[in-house]
Amino acid sequence: MRVCRIRKVLPTTGCATRLTYRPFLSAGQDIDETDPLADPNPGNGLGLVNPIKLANAEYRAKSTSAYNGSAYLNINILKNLTFRSTLGYDDNRFIDRQLSDSITPYSMISGGAKPIAGLDTVYKKTITNSNVFTYTLANLGGKHDIDVACR
Numbered sequence: 001m002r003v004c005r006i007r008k009v010l011p012t013t014g015c016a017t018r019l020t021y022r023p024f025l026s027a028g029q030d031i032d033e034t035d036p037l038a039d040p041n042p043g044n045g046l047g048l049v050n051p052i053k054l055a056n057a058e059y060r061a062k063s064t065s066a067y068n069g070s071a072y073l074n075i076n077i078l079k080n081l082t083f084r085s086t087l088g089y090d091d092n093r094f095i096d097r098q099l100s101d102s103i104t105p106y107s108m109i110s111g112g113a114k115p116i117a118g119l120d121t122v123y124k125k126t127i128t129n130s131n132v133f134t135y136t137l138a139n140l141g142g143k144h145d146i147d148v149a150c151r
Helices: 051-057 105-110
Strands: 004-009 016-021 058-076 081-100 116-140 144-150
Touching: 051 058, 105 116
Parallel strands: none
Antiparallel strands: 004 016, 058 081, 081 116, 116 144
16 A cells, blocks of 8 residues: 655744655545645645745834923912922834745735735824822821822
8 A cells, every 4th residue: 555755844834744644545546546636746735945035035123112201390389389280291103014025934825925015003192281289288286297189
């Protein structure tokens, strides 16, 4: 009985796998008949790609920039009454750039062996403002301090 051996390199991981099987024969089929499902090309569907070309055919770059700052203004209106205004600013940018050329597995599976490019950009700006009045009574009754804040 004929035993077929296939050795195939998985394109996503580069790991080699080996499969050994005994073919199933239908009624009226001889052992020497060719398998109609077998690929007649050399390598039996094995998709080998030069690893240096594959490494150069994939590009991915991520960049992040974040800027933030805050400032406050404190005004004593009366002896026990103060006003504080705080302003904050945040600016965050995230950019993800991707390119899979036509020889990459992602391009072959998802893009019909055409190059695939992707650009993901996220911009986030936040401005915060806080205004607080604070009334302070120090040494109340000789033992206590009281602070009352109002936004």
